[in-house]
Each structure stands twice: as C-alpha cells, then as structure tokens.
Amino acid sequence: MQITVSKNTLLGLVLVLLSVLAVVNFIQIQSLKRSIESIKAKTSSSVALPLAAMGGGDHASHHGGATTEQTDLSLEEIAAAKKRMDPDGDTVCNTCGMKVDDCITAGMLECGS
Numbered sequence: 001m002q003i004t005v006s007k008n009t010l011l012g013l014v015l016v017l018l019s020v021l022a023v024v025n026f027i028q029i030q031s032l033k034r035s036i037e038s039i040k041a042k043t044s045s046s047v048a049l050p051l052a053a054m055g056g057g058d059h060a061s062h063h064g065g066a067t068t069e070q071t072d073l074s075l076e077e078i079a080a081a082k083k084r085m086d087p088d089g090d091t092v093c094n095t096c097g098m099k100v101d102d103c104i105t106a107g108m109l110e111c112g113s
Contacts, residue, residue, distance in 0.1 A: 081110065085100050
C-alpha cells in the first residue's frame, strides 16, 4: 500500500507543527517570566527583613547618622525624619540612597554619609 501526499499537504503539516512549537515556547516563556517575578518579590522582601532586624547600629555607624535606641518613634519624629532624608518625596534617602522607611526602621532619624 502506497500513500501519496502532495507538497501542499506536507507544507500544511509543517506549518501546523511550527505553530504548535511556537505556542509551547510562548507558554514556557510566560511561565519563566512568572517564576522570575516571584523570585524577585521573595528576594526584595527578604532583603528588607534583615535591615529591620539590625536595630540601627550597623546602619547608623556605616552612615554616620544620629541614631535612637527608642523603638517606638512618634509620628512627628517619623515625619521629621522623612522630611530631612527625603525632601523630594521619592521614598529614597537623598544622602545614602536607601529606602527612607528602611532607614527609619533601622533607627535612623538623620543620615550623615
């Protein structure tokens, strides 16, 4: 028994196979992107935790700023610290480049480096 297939049929099958491969490749790329975003989210949140747990000593001595042993800062102290460290309001300390909230959590009320 001999089966004959025209060139058009073969081309059609090749195009279908290439389309299936393209779709599978697209799905894999999207899955990789989601994995990368998930890893980025986990990494950025885990990086912030040690800064908060340091208590300010290492950060303060490195940057030469004034520190406080007080863990419960008043809203006025926090607002004043944010105004000093971030006058342009972009949430990044204009002196050291860290997030202002991380500086404050570490006990920094002023950054001097």
